[in-house]
Amino acid sequence: MKKLTVGIAGVGRIGKIHLENLARKFSQVTVKTAVDAMEAGREYARSLGVENVTDNIDDLINDPEIDAVIVCSPTDTHAEYTMAAARAGKHVFCEKPLDLSLDTVKEVLAVVEEAGVKLMIGFNRRFDGNFMKIRELVEAGKVGEPHILKITSRDPGPPPVSYVKVSGGMFMDMTIHDFDMARFIVGSEVKEVYATAGCMVDPEIGEAGDVDTALVTLTFENGAMGVIDNSRKAVYGYDQRVEVFGTEGMANTDNNHYDNHRFYGAGGINAALPLNFFMDRYIDAYYNEMEAFVTALEKGEDMPVSGKDGIMSMAIGLAAKKSVEEKRPVAVSEILG
Amino acid sequence: MKKLTVGIAGVGRIGKIHLENLARKFSQVTVKTAVDAMEAGREYARSLGVENVTDNIDDLINDPEIDAVIVCSPTDTHAEYTMAAARAGKHVFCEKPLDLSLDTVKEVLAVVEEAGVKLMIGFNRRFDGNFMKIRELVEAGKVGEPHILKITSRDPGPPPVSYVKVSGGMFMDMTIHDFDMARFIVGSEVKEVYATAGCMVDPEIGEAGDVDTALVTLTFENGAMGVIDNSRKAVYGYDQRVEVFGTEGMANTDNNHYDNHRFYGAGGINAALPLNFFMDRYIDAYYNEMEAFVTALEKGEDMPVSGKDGIMSMAIGLAAKKSVEEKRPVAVSEILG
Amino acid sequence: MKKLTVGIAGVGRIGKIHLENLARKFSQVTVKTAVDAMEAGREYARSLGVENVTDNIDDLINDPEIDAVIVCSPTDTHAEYTMAAARAGKHVFCEKPLDLSLDTVKEVLAVVEEAGVKLMIGFNRRFDGNFMKIRELVEAGKVGEPHILKITSRDPGPPPVSYVKVSGGMFMDMTIHDFDMARFIVGSEVKEVYATAGCMVDPEIGEAGDVDTALVTLTFENGAMGVIDNSRKAVYGYDQRVEVFGTEGMANTDNNHYDNHRFYGAGGINAALPLNFFMDRYIDAYYNEMEAFVTALEKGEDMPVSGKDGIMSMAIGLAAKKSVEEKRPVAVSEILG
Amino acid sequence: MKKLTVGIAGVGRIGKIHLENLARKFSQVTVKTAVDAMEAGREYARSLGVENVTDNIDDLINDPEIDAVIVCSPTDTHAEYTMAAARAGKHVFCEKPLDLSLDTVKEVLAVVEEAGVKLMIGFNRRFDGNFMKIRELVEAGKVGEPHILKITSRDPGPPPVSYVKVSGGMFMDMTIHDFDMARFIVGSEVKEVYATAGCMVDPEIGEAGDVDTALVTLTFENGAMGVIDNSRKAVYGYDQRVEVFGTEGMANTDNNHYDNHRFYGAGGINAALPLNFFMDRYIDAYYNEMEAFVTALEKGEDMPVSGKDGIMSMAIGLAAKKSVEEKRPVAVSEILG
Structure with a gap:
């Protein structure tokens, strides 16, 4: 060959x-x-x-x-x-x-x-073993009809303000991964977005016109509801979790930790923190992602993450931004036109 | 004495x-x-x-x-x-x-x-050991300034429709516990509510004019944000969890389970489900609650859950209801007048 | 009736x-x-x-x-x-x-x-929900043929030396519960015992002729092997765990903890300690035990813990003591005569 | 350079x-x-x-x-x-x-x-992040004086009988890693060994003169006691855990799993199995090991695993073999001569 x-x-x-x-x-x-x-x-x-x-x-x-x-x-x-x-x-x-x-x-x-x-967009998190497993459980019907999706996505620390200024804002830069994850897990398009957000981590981010903490409520076309919570600064590390609840059960996933020891002392039980850096957490995801691209090319199949996936996540991000500005739920169709 | x-x-x-x-x-x-x-x-x-x-x-x-x-x-x-x-x-x-x-x-x-x-209202969940611990961590400043609160509250099964009709609706009957929990954990009043809800579990509940699944976003006076997710039917049991995230860390609590065994077989690892019934889950909370009442009377101290606590949770519930009806965020002050 | x-x-x-x-x-x-x-x-x-x-x-x-x-x-x-x-x-x-x-x-x-x-002996731990679940899994064949049993049994602190002197020694006073547990979980009699033990916690216990730390190896008649580890002092609380490994899988059980919170801070993850006191840990077991006694009387059934169970655990304890003294494996039949 | x-x-x-x-x-x-x-x-x-x-x-x-x-x-x-x-x-x-x-x-x-x-022996498990953490806790005195060591080491399946015949036997081929781990974690030499073992997994292994299941009790020169349990076949995967208990606390480590999802269904909670293959489990350990070798050469330092480490683990293995044959505890000094 x-x-x-x-x-x-x-x-x-x-x-x-x-x-x-x-x-x-x-x-x-x-x-x-x-x-x-x-x-x-x-x-x-x-x-x-x-x-x-x-x-x-x-x-x-x-x-x-x-x-x-x-x-x-x-x-x-x-x-x-x-x-x-x-x-x-x-x-x-x-x-x-x-x-x-x-x-x-x-x-x-x-x-x-x-x-x-063919075009594939690098939403690497879809290829993380934990999230793939959650999607697999939804796809296989184990969760039943999905009703509630919860995504926790918190960074270990904010990027430099210089980066914030050119990033397109937190929703376009950081939450966009979560919007893609939401669509990936639930398997339905997002219809409407309501977001509350604030600048609670670093005032300079606010001065640059951006937010650093947010709660975003999503309504899906299939009736499911979702919520994403974001923070630019979790002192305990990179916090990336997903939970999906449906008629047949609930599936969730924890973070990956530095090691899995437990220490039991007179003062309590201690364990290791979640990995602190996205390249540590998603190192296998990057490999899996590239394998998916190569395989799709070899087999002449559709790309697992398409251009449409790129555009939909952007539209949700823009809807979230508008929702914060106008303090109301915003339909994604308003953005897509 | x-x-x-x-x-x-x-x-x-x-x-x-x-x-x-x-x-x-x-x-x-x-x-x-x-x-x-x-x-x-x-x-x-x-x-x-x-x-x-x-x-x-x-x-x-x-x-x-x-x-x-x-x-x-x-x-x-x-x-x-x-x-x-x-x-x-x-x-x-x-x-x-x-x-x-x-x-x-x-x-x-x-x-x-x-x-x-003196008047004490029976919000028993405040006296559950898990939630008391979370509140204690917040109060002691371990979590820092709270930014994000997440409450999962799912019942094992819906009540009879006859009960639904006289209950005041899910927000007043079920979520009211979560509204109280939110105020208790964060230690600040709720300023605004945005709720999405639907009837996804049992159509008869919808015909009775109520919802059975909801996502409620709360904005607190101290700037924190919160989200409550509710379902009237979790097939795996009574799901009652809280997570609070702040500048210094995150604290969360899992359910109480029937036992803590793990079985490792060729097909995976299995564990016991969460307790299925509120009286099992909160049996100790009921005792602690009564002890708090008796102690406050003996010492002539303020009640740990006051009449104001009762009224505030109701107002949040009514705001949530209005938010669903009018598809917009509703200020609690609109309700309290 | x-x-x-x-x-x-x-x-x-x-x-x-x-x-x-x-x-x-x-x-x-x-x-x-x-x-x-x-x-x-x-x-x-x-x-x-x-x-x-x-x-x-x-x-x-x-x-x-x-x-x-x-x-x-x-x-x-x-x-x-x-x-x-x-x-x-x-x-x-x-x-x-x-x-x-x-x-x-x-x-x-x-x-x-x-x-x-009818006579029932109060081996209350058999009626603890966790251990009952492990036994149930063995009995139902989920674990397959048991090969390895591991019991961890550590007290939060040693008893007074005055008590040690009249207790019959650690094997007869403390480990006897574990010997009963071993027989209960595996469902086979212990054939041979090899024990190593020392006085590592409190020299006065040694002066009183007893040990406070031990590893006891058991050989069962059905070929399974077991090990019990004991300490009179675990600074982190009362440590009572069981693990059984067999041809079809492994089942184990953790302790019961004060609560199930997790705190994620910059320095690591913290959790609550195991319950520190046997009456807290086994409070439900005492109820279940009495219910079993009453039920057996009402139904005219055999007692779930018989006089033979009392005698066998004693014999294993005496064999363990002899094994330490003579530094060799001792057959239980040597003791029973 | x-x-x-x-x-x-x-x-x-x-x-x-x-x-x-x-x-x-x-x-x-x-x-x-x-x-x-x-x-x-x-x-x-x-x-x-x-x-x-x-x-x-x-x-x-x-x-x-x-x-x-x-x-x-x-x-x-x-x-x-x-x-x-x-x-x-x-x-x-x-x-x-x-x-x-x-x-x-x-x-x-x-x-x-x-x-x-300089000579370094490839005991790769010493460089596994979990076990390094346990050793670090012991070395830093967090565990206090070690009293009890427990090593679980079970393979997902037995090697071919042809391999068994030339392997030197289970103690020399498989348990030797655990003997090295025991010395590494406790930081003291093994003085005496008592082993019980049998052929419970595959009769052909027994016919080849070897065992496939064992419990090995170790006595260390510093007074600590240890136990290793081995099986050639754990249907749920490669089971590699360590626990060390001492005067100041207890540290243990779980396996690494395929992913960390939990599924909550009507029938219970399910989770992913431990990794099934030593090269998956220890892939990072192999890297860390080689880094330690290269670093020791560059800095002219002592090798972290020496020839003596190789000889001591062998001697313990030979003592375990003799203990099974003679049904008595065997001093390592008997073997070393």
């Missing part, structure tokens, strides 16, 4: 993970080209034996041998690179979000569709 | 628990009189050596030796008995709710205040 | 529990007589409405109306009272141990057998 | 893990040479860019540029390769056991000592 030839645009924090996985763990893949503006990224690619290491994206886009492009470059290049690759007839895996503008995202999806290539 | 002399009005399901506790476990209390319309209740009181067993409430109200009255009779007698006892100069412990009408409750509280007696 | 008329000998710490249960919770039982040498015990019995409260055991033994006797008096009266009651044609529930001498125990059992009455 | 140049002998199941770790994750290490008798192993080495890939061990031993050798070849070559490497002045990391003969092991250690090189 012919090997799949891929190129990667961006060898930064997440790019390195994808590149190492592709180069070392998928015998059916050849990483021919790696593009990065920084020498450190290029050096990393060379150490993995990538044939063509460059700072010029055109070397990748114009190479007819390349079947698929992995876009891990900065967010503001996602739309451009994805469209360029699609127009060149290449399949694309793109880290989320495609863009912060809904119009641009729609444009990208139109280009992708016209090109007839 | 002089013993406390009490009388009990109503020896039904919960009255029996209070009567047995008072008669057997508080050496400083004499239960002089028990009133019940049914012979079964009176027989139970006699078996505990109650001196005066009767079906006439006046025997209790008019007895000058009785210091305090425990009102466990049907809900529609709560206001009348509480006022009568207060006017007769007796302290009152009254099962929740004082009444389904906010105006009547206000009237009862006015009578109690004028009489200068 | 005729009520069961019982008398109780000894209204001390455990006698009070049994008396309260019998007087309040078994409508089919009348406690006619209570005997105690101390006024406190007698006062307690009076408060429960016992008709005949006395310090004279003969008032109980010679009363032809009494069907059964509950022996909770000091250990050195167990054999005498049990034999007297049996000879008077009364069934007996006797707290463990029947006696510290194997010969005396054999004599008691002979008297009981000749009298044709 | 000069890079460390290493060679690896054996690129089989465990060799691949070490090779990948060394080649990809340690920038301070160059893997110059890989030796394997099989083309598959050599192909794997080539794919990682190893310069010199060969089937001739002498290419490795005789290369003066190689600082250290990783021995992952079949057990019967361990002693020979380790001695050859040592004589050539190279440090050695050798998978356990060095040999099945105590005399040979002694000879190897003498050669290593004379050569003045």
Whole structure:
């Protein structure tokens, strides 16, 4: 069988993970080209034996041998690179979000569709073993008809304010993962959003026009209700849990912890904290995600996370933002137009 | 020290628990009189050596030796008995709710205040060891400033529709416990309520004009946010959990289970379900609650659950109802007037 | 149906529990007589409405109306009272141990057998919900053929040395419960014992000729192996766990804790300790045990814990003691003769 | 700083893990040479860019540029390769056991000592995060003086009988890891061993002269007692737990599971099984182990697992075997001579 030839645009924090996985763990893949503006990224690619290491994206886009492009470059290049690759007839895996503008995202999806290539969006959490298990239980009907979904999503600490300012806001930057998770677990679209939010962690975030703590209520088309709670700062670590309740039962999942010891002393029982960093928590998810992309390409199947998934999560995020501003529930259809 | 002399009005399901506790476990209390319309209740009181067993409430109200009255009779007698006892100069412990009408409750509280007696409302869950521990952690500052409160409250099965019709609706009958819990844990008043709800368990409940599944978002005066999720039917039992998240940490509590075994077989690990019945789950809470009432009387201290606690939870319930009807957040002040 | 008329000998710490249960919770039982040498015990019995409260055991033994006797008096009266009651044609529930001498125990059992009455030994832990569940899983074949049994049994603190001196030693006083548990869970007799033990908690215990820490290996007749670990002092509370491993799986049980909260702070996760006191841990077991006794009498069934159970656990204890002294495995048959 | 140049002998199941770790994750290490008798192993080495890939061990031993050798070849070559490497002045990391003969092991250690090189034995479990945490708690004095150690070690299934026959027996092949763990956790030497064992899983194992189920009691020089329970077949997966109890508390560790979901249905609560395979469970341990080896070489420090560790675990294993044969406790000094 012919090997799949891929190129990667961006060898930064997440790019390195994808590149190492592709180069070392998928015998059916050849990483021919790696593009990065920084020498450190290029050096990393060379150490993995990538044939063509460059700072010029055109070397990748114009190479007819390349079947698929992995876009891990900065967010503001996602739309451009994805469209360029699609127009060149290449399949694309793109880290989320495609863009912060809904119009641009729609444009990208139109280009992708016209090109007839496949596009997968990097919602990596869908590929976490815990969340996959919850989805599997829902899909298999073990939970029955889902009635209530609860997602806890708290970061160990807020990002720098400089990042907050260009991030699109907490709902678009952080909660967007939870919106995707909500749709993934329940298997139904979100119809309406009501959000309350505030700046309770860091006043500078508020001054930058953003929030850092939120409760978002979701109503799904199938009648289920959901709630997401977010905080930018959990002193005990990265808190990522899901619970789904239905007519036949309830399934939930705890965090992954540093170890599973218990210490029983005169003062109580102590245990280890949850992992503190998203790359520790989701390291296996990144691998599983890339495997899903490669497998879908090999088998000619639909991508497990589509462009539509990208656009729907964005729309929910924009609805949440509007709900906070206008202090009322907002229909997602208001946003999608 | 002089013993406390009490009388009990109503020896039904919960009255029996209070009567047995008072008669057997508080050496400083004499239960002089028990009133019940049914012979079964009176027989139970006699078996505990109650001196005066009767079906006439006046025997209790008019007895000058009785210091305090425990009102466990049907809900529609709560206001009348509480006022009568207060006017007769007796302290009152009254099962929740004082009444389904906010105006009547206000009237009862006015009578109690004028009489200068003490009134405690039977929000028993505040005295559950798990929830007391969570409150203790919040009060001691371990959690820091509370930001997010989450209450899960699901019944093992819906009540009969005949009961639903006279119950005042799910928010007033079931969620009212959670509203009280929310105020108790966070230690701040609820300012605003947004509720989504539906009839997902039993269509007859919907036909009776009530809901059986809900997500209620609370905004507290101190800025914290809270969410309560309710279902009238959890197939796995009575699900009562609380989580509070703040600047210094997070505290949560699981259910109480039938036992704590684990079975590891080829097909997975199995454990016992949560207790299925509120009287099993809260049996110790009922004792602790009565102890708190007796202790407050002995020491002349304020009641741990006051008439105001009764009125505030009702107001939140009415706000939740209005929020569902009008599909918008409702300020509790709108209800309280 | 005729009520069961019982008398109780000894209204001390455990006698009070049994008396309260019998007087309040078994409508089919009348406690006619209570005997105690101390006024406190007698006062307690009076408060429960016992008709005949006395310090004279003969008032109980010679009363032809009494069907059964509950022996909770000091250990050195167990054999005498049990034999007297049996000879008077009364069934007996006797707290463990029947006696510290194997010969005396054999004599008691002979008297009981000749009298044709029933005798139950108070191995209360068999009636703890957790351990009953483990036994149930073994009995139902879920665990398959049992191969390995592990019992953890650690006290929160050592008894006074004065008590140690008259207790018969740790194996006879403390581990005897675990020997009974081992036989109960596995459902097979212990064939051989190897024990290592030392005085590691309190040197005075060693000076009194006893040990306070031990590991006891058991070999069962059905081929299973078991290990009991004991300590007289666990700073974190009363530690009582069982694990059984077999061809089809493994079942284990954790302790009961003060509450089930978890606190997640910057320094780790904290939880509540196990209950610290055997009467808290086993309060339900005492009730279940008495219910089993009463039910067996009512139905004319065999006692769930027989005189043989008493003698076998003693023999294992004596074998363990000999094993430590002689540093070799000892067959239980060596002890039983 | 000069890079460390290493060679690896054996690129089989465990060799691949070490090779990948060394080649990809340690920038301070160059893997110059890989030796394997099989083309598959050599192909794997080539794919990682190893310069010199060969089937001739002498290419490795005789290369003066190689600082250290990783021995992952079949057990019967361990002693020979380790001695050859040592004589050539190279440090050695050798998978356990060095040999099945105590005399040979002694000879190897003498050669290593004379050569003045460092030797580390691959007891990988010491580098598992859970067990490291337990050791850390003991070392930091949190547990106080250790009194009781409990190790559960059960395999998901027995090896082929052909392997059993050449393995040296369960104590030397499987329990040897637990003997090392016992010494590691308690931090004291084992003085005496008493073992009971049987063939309960597979009669063919018994026919091959081996056991498959065992309880081993250890007495440590510091007075602590320990027990190891082994089974060759746990239907629920690979069961690897440790508990240590001391004067100040107790620390234990659970298994690692496939995921951490809980499903609550009408029939009970279900959870995922422990990982079923040692390479899944210990994948991080293999990395940590190699890091410890590399770090010790770089810093010129003592190896964290020494040749003495290899010999002591063997001696305990031989004592356990003798204890079963002679049905008595056996001093380790009897074996060491």
